[in-house]
Amino acid sequence: MNGAARIVVDRLVKRFGDFTALDGVSFEVAPGEIMGFLGPNGAGKSTLIRILCGLLHPSQGRAQVAGIDVAKDPEAVRTRIGYMSQKFSLYNDLSVVENLRFFGGIYGVGRERIDARVTEAVSMAGLSGREDTLVANLAGGWKQRLALGAAILHRPPVLFLDEPTSGVDPESRRRFWDLIHTLGGEGISVLVSTHYMDEAEYCHRIALISGGRLAALGTPRDIKRLGKEAGAEAAEPTMEDAFVALVGQAQGGRAAA
Amino acid sequence: MxxxxxxxxxxxxxxxxxxxxxxxxxxxxxxxxxxxxxxxxxxLDIRHLPLCLLDHENSQQSRDLLARFSASSYFSVQSVARSEREIAHELDHGFCQLAVVVPADFSQRLVDAGVTSVQALLDGTDSNSASIAAGYARSVVSGFSADVQLESLQRRGGTVQTQTPVDVEARVWFNEELExxxxxxxxxxxxxxxxxxxxxxxxxxxxxxxxxxxxxxxxxxxxxxxxxxxxxxxxxxxxxxxxxxxxxxxxxxxxxxxxxxxxxxxxxxxxxxxxxxxxxxxxxxxxxxxxxxxxxxxxxxxxxxxxxxxxxxxxxxxxxxxxxxxxxxxxxxxxxxxxxxxxxxxxxxxxxxxxxxxxxxxxxxxxxxxxxxxxxxx
Incomplete structure (x- = not known):
């Protein structure tokens, strides 16, 4: 076991009744690493993130975040993570600053630091001058960046982003990923799920999840190479080609078994 | 915390x-x-209960009694009937909840026997109101009979001794008007x-x-x-x-x-x-x-x-x-x-x-x- 790993997932299983959402997933994430979760809808990406946030209990296996077992001490985990859920979850009837101050208070950001942190988050989201705008009146891209700003107010070492850019225009998505890389550069480990193939290229490593299992794990280049081995026909397979080939192989393998 | x-x-x-x-x-x-x-x-107060009257005698005394019902704020006279049939009709249709019937020999019996009676007919579908109405009716009638007694004693001359030997002195606390x-x-x-x-x-x-x-x-x-x-x-x-x-x-x-x-x-x-x-x-x-x-x-x-x-x-x-x-x-x-x-x-x-x-x-x-x-x- 790598002692320096920020996130350790070890043979994790999650069952909902008869349905197995996660079936023995293992991987590690290093400090400052940006790990992408790629997979079809219902593959288990959100379930995995929710377990790591302490929102769901694992059925079997072990998961550690920032050195803490999520099943044993979810409260300790919660002080060390930032989370953006799939659905936008800031308060639409509160202004930009009111939202940030609320989450600052909830995360226990000290009074002496809160003003600076809020200002920082506002400028990071590109919302300087619109501090008092109600969040309901912001466009999608700004909302996402504000939610990201809220998630890192307490400077957590680990950040979970569940499809943060869905429904956002390409320009805003690119800006969002610039922010993620900035955070990674500051040593924050980021675990981000997406179904945009182009976004997968921005990740340091990709975990390809299909049917609750890890179908492939590696750098974007590794994934493309594995995709070719799995039968992608193009000479230079794109991420999408590799994705299709690897998911097909994983599902075919399960069907045959 | x-x-x-x-x-x-x-x-x-x-x-x-x-x-x-x-x-x-x-x-x-x-x-x-x-x-x-x-x-x-x-x-829960019973006020202005619809009342129906039937006076078979129509004497000074019967009119006096019925006037007390009319004057009471507990009742409001809905109709004055002329026959038992009319009374039944009023009660059947819910026009009144209480009917008071004075018999034809009301004052005659009072003179002869010193005791007489009136009839009260009650609509008991709402038993709570009915029993309260009966209570009110009784108190109107007993007020009347006390006065009758007093009058006859005075007429006979002699010292007037109207007090009943034992009386409950009810004093209501906290909600004096029983409102x-x-x-x-x-x-x-x-x-x-x-x-x-x-x-x-x-x-x-x-x-x-x-x-x-x-x-x-x-x-x-x-x-x-x-x-x-x-x-x-x-x-x-x-x-x-x-x-x-x-x-x-x-x-x-x-x-x-x-x-x-x-x-x-x-x-x-x-x-x-x-x-x-x-x-x-x-x-x-x-x-x-x-x-x-x-x-x-x-x-x-x-x-x-x-x-x-x-x-x-x-x-x-x-x-x-x-x-x-x-x-x-x-x-x-x-x-x-x-x-x-x-x-x-x-x-x-x-x-x-x-x-x-x-x-x-x-x-x-x-x-x-x-x-x-x-x-x-x-």
Missing amino acids: KLRRIKAIAVKESLQIVRDPRSLMIALLVPLMQMFVFGYGVS SRNFIVPGIVALVMAIVGAQLTSLTIAREWERGTMELLVSTPVQPMELMIGKLLPYFAVGMVDASICLGLAVFWFQVPFRGTVATLLFTSALFLSVVLCIGYLVSTAIRSQVGASQVALLLTMLPTVLLSGFAFPIDQMPAVVRGATYLVSGRYYVLILKSIFLKGAGVSELAVPILFLALYAAAIVFLAARAFRKTLE
């Missing part, structure tokens, strides 16, 4: 209340409306506060689930107790305004005599408000849709308070099992407290027992509500 987090939640919740003026208006207007509807709608409004209105304050209080908070958690903000909130280090206190504080303020509206109407509009102190009233009302807010919150943690939560909260507060709090139906007269169940209704204690403060001027020391029960109730429900909130999505 961190004060900083409680404050952050209270501030956020207050902002949301203020940003939604329509809901706030409803929260303040509904108790006003309910006070008027219940305050005027619920009355049912005086004891019902304090009960209605409790009823309205129970309904409104639970409604206020029943939506607060469900709303966050519906809007998707709860998933993020449970991923933060916030503790269930902090969330609860932070969320309840602003609604407590709104609820105290509601309580002041209700109590103010009881004193200044419905003119219920107020003999206690404002401090006792506010203290006990705050205690009861905490209980009902927590009931609403408890419901909210269990039901994740706003409509569902509000319906269940209404059901849980209104029904038991109406039936089992003793606000209109005396607890002493309930069957033992039902009487036992009333101890589980928080409104029971508050109704008792309010009636005692209003009509008896009771202070904290006289009310120690119900206050203690209410406090225990509050502690139990706070504990349950804080426990009920789980910080997971399962």
